[in-house]
Amino acid sequence: MLLRQHGIKPRLSPNPLFTLNQSYLHFSTNPIDAQSPFPSSETQSFVKTICSQVYESYQQQAFSRFSPPRLNLNINPYSLTHEQAISIVAFLANESGSMVALSFFYWALDIYIFKRFMRLYIVTATSLIRNGNFDRANEVMQCLVRNFSELGRLKEAVGMVFEMQNHGLKLNAETFNCILGVGLEMGLLDYLEKVFDEMSERGVCGVFGVFCSYKLMVVGYCRMGRVSEVDKWLKEMLERGFIVDNATCTLVISLFCDKGFANRALWYFDKIVKMGFKPNLINYSCLINGLCEKGSIKQAFGKLEEMVREGWKPNDRVTYTILITEQCKQANTELAMAFFGKMIKVGLLPDMHSYNTLIAAFCKKKEMKESENLFEEALRLGLVPTKETYTSMISGYCRAGNLSLGLKFFNKMSDHSCVPDSITYGTLINGLCRESRLEEACQLYETMMDKGLFPCEVTRLTLAYEYCKKGDSAIAMVMLERLEKKLWMRTVNTLIRKLCSEKKVGIAALFFHRLLDKDRNVNRVTLAAFVTACYETDKFALVSDLNERISKGIG
DSSP states (O other): OHHHHTTOOOOOOSSGGGOOOGGGGOOOOOSSOSSOSSOOHHHHHHHHHHHHHHHHHHHHTTTOSSSSOOOOOOSOGGGSOHHHHHHHHHHHHHHTOHHHHHHHHHHHHTSHHHHTOHHHHHHHHHHHHHTTOHHHHHHHHHHHHHHHHHTTOHHHHHHHHHHHHHTTOOOOHHHHHHHHHHHHHHTOHHHHHHHHHHHHHHTOOOHHHHHHHHHHHHHHHHHHTOHHHHHHHHHHHHHTTOOOOHHHHHHHHHHHHHTTOHHHHHHHHHHHHHTTOOOOHHHHHHHHHHHHHHTOHHHHHHHHHHHHHTTOOOOSSHHHHHHHHHHHHTTOHHHHHHHHHHHHHTTOOOOHHHHHHHHHHHHHTTOHHHHHHHHHHHHHTTOOOOHHHHHHHHHHHHHTTOHHHHHHHHHHGGGGTOOOOHHHHHHHHHHHHHTTOHHHHHHHHHHHHHTTOOOOHHHHHHHHHHHHHTTOHHHHHHHHTTSOHHHHHHHHHHHHHHHHHTTOHHHHHHHHHHHHHHOSSOOHHHHHHHHHHHHHTTOHHHHHHHHHHHHHTOO
16 A cells, blocks of 8 residues: 555544545555556556656756746657556656656646546655655645545545645645635535634644634635624634734625624724724725614714824725715715815815715705705816706705796706606606696606606606596596506506595596406405595495496406
């Protein structure tokens, strides 16, 4: 057996997860022939010829930038048997040195039949161990892990790595982290935890290796979105005195914030800072973003001030825009403007998105003077208003009851090549309906439909209901006919219920019968609302007519 012939008694790992297939150990490493105890002169000659070619090619490329150099052998690789290949490796390691043997090993790995040949890796590593070249032996084991993982045989390769340690290989951190890295790419996190435990018991890695291993596990679980595992590994990592790097910090913060654990992200951030971690701009921005999304504005602002104290000036508008946006969501325009002013003070010019956010917030509060000032300021800075800018202004004027200015801004949209969308049209239509300017509203509605834009349900319902209130249900009915069936059904059902709530059951009945013309499947909620309204207004005949039609299945 191979390991016995190297003066080593085979020992298997006590962990069944990493038990080696003993068949791999049953071969010889006689440098000349591994198939027979009495090698033929022909085989000896062939192996020596190949070894000579390898040595000659190696010497010719001794100053190659590749280490070991790439060989240029004038042989058919498929003429080599498996046993001849391992004999060549053993002979070269014994006679010409580790690097020559390693050069042939890499040459052989380019051939698929040798790339998946486990014993080639074992013989090469064992030969290098005999020469005392443990770093290169580890390199061979790393090749084994990477190549066999591509074949779906990672666990088999890991078992061999542990077995080689049992037989004299001093495993280094690079090999361990190679296993972890490959396993992470394959998503085998649960298996890697067992590998980590095994490595820890064997005392494989030094301090830096352990740090890298913890980092890989944290990163792996972050990418999988498994918060509890990240929390577990990160906590253990910090307890051992290790702190994450900046890139890993960003990953951890992003994960915790995305999953709704912004406070936990803040706790870890503060903890590692106390341990000596130096956060960068990206770390701060990521945390501030997460805190803002959670609504923890005070804490976010505190981190912003801390960031500035540490000498970090936000070099983009993202951090400030986040703070401004979150304040606007809470209708706190005063604090939003404070952030806006601070943004300008540190030398960051706001973009149109920043202005849009503030304009929309003031428009919702009907504070149109402030919105107008911001709009004009953006124009002075050379910024181009967007569709969203105009829609906010139009909405604000409509809310404030100043429809004439809303129409003025609507007509100015083309000045900046802004094309109104369904929201813009809907905003103006609703404003016109509030002032009972139904003819203008209907014209906009028709224009909108002609452009292929579909009004939202609020717009459809508002316009139809206003016509019904005026007693022009026929116009409402014609107007709604332009909708596709699904939208029409939804709108008419809602309209009937609204009319019933206002006790306008006569008009509701007209729409109900039109509803049955298109679909005999009656909406139970709509029917209940209609029946209730009829009984409350003593319009029993309407219920009777409708029930008769439904019972006859006319629709």
